[in-house]
Amino acid sequence: MKKITVLVSGGGTNLGALIKACQDGEIKNGKISLVISSNPNAYALKRAENANIKSVVIDRKLSTSSLEFDQKLLIKLKEENPDLIVLAGFMCILGKNIIKHFENKIINVHPSLIPAFCGKGFYGLNVHKAALERGVKLTGATVHFVNEEADGGPIILQKSVNVNDNDTPETLQKRVMRQAEWNILPKAVSLICSGKTKIINNKVHIGA
Ligand code: GAR
Numbered sequence: 001m002k003k004i005t006v007l008v009s010g011g012g013t014n015l016g017a018l019i020k021a022c023q024d025g026e027i028k029n030g031k032i033s034l035v036i037s038s039n040p041n042a043y044a045l046k047r048a049e050n051a052n053i054k055s056v057v058i059d060r061k062l063s064t065s066s067l068e069f070d071q072k073l074l075i076k077l078k079e080e081n082p083d084l085i086v087l088a089g090f091m092c093i094l095g096k097n098i099i100k101h102f103e104n105k106i107i108n109v110h111p112s113l114i115p116a117f118c119g120k121g122f123y124g125l126n127v128h129k130a131a132l133e134r135g136v137k138l139t140g141a142t143v144h145f146v147n148e149e150a151d152g153g154p155i156i157l158q159k160s161v162n163v164n165d166n167d168t169p170e171t172l173q174k175r176v177m178r179q180a181e182w183n184i185l186p187k188a189v190s191l192i193c194s195g196k197t198k199i200i201n202n203k204v205h206i207g208a
């Protein structure tokens with residue numbers, strides 16, 4: 001059974017989808033053993049508590065630099081030593097040390113079809129605002145491995161979602177979550193935990 005740590009900062013609906021997938025048996029070979037939140041007020045913490053999952057807060061605001069925050073996070077992650085780290089609405093960019101230490105063991109869910117609307121500054125509602133401003137007719141979500149380039153790691157799964165004429169960033173965010181994120185994130189975790197993904201030349205191959 002693979003040990004999974006989930007990193008969160010906010011509402012935690014993606015964490016909720018992962019918890020449900022573990023309970024329903026969609027994720028058979030993995031177990032969430034720890035939730036780490038960068039925000040003490042994240043509703044995601046309540047979701048962890050309700051599911052009897054251990055959680056800790058490493059408050060980003062209590063660190064004076066991202067380096068200091070990364071050091072605290074790395075200590076906790078080394079102590080836990082998970083097989084897989086899932087960034088599920090984690091609103092901090094991970095430092096090089098963490099990425100190096102857990103090479104190919106960190107995945108992220110991003111609310112667009114990468115390489116559109118991604119990289120520095122594209123997170124949460126900003127992504128959907130940018131998609132609406134550009135007038136795209138299709139958007140979606142991506143689950144990818146995390147490397148040193150923001151949102152630039154090998155892509156595991158993507159799912160497209162239609163944009164409606166009357167969408168606001170909020171309505172679009174909800175549809176992308178419901179139709180794409182909550183679907184492909186548990187799927188990707190399940191594939192990785194059952195050893196079905198391989199990275200070759202920076203591309204993910206999914207096997208039987
Ligand atoms: C999700 O849409 C997630 O894809 C996005 O923030 C939201 C968090 O929702 N993440 C990013 O933008 C990271 N770059 P949640 O807390 O309800 O899962």
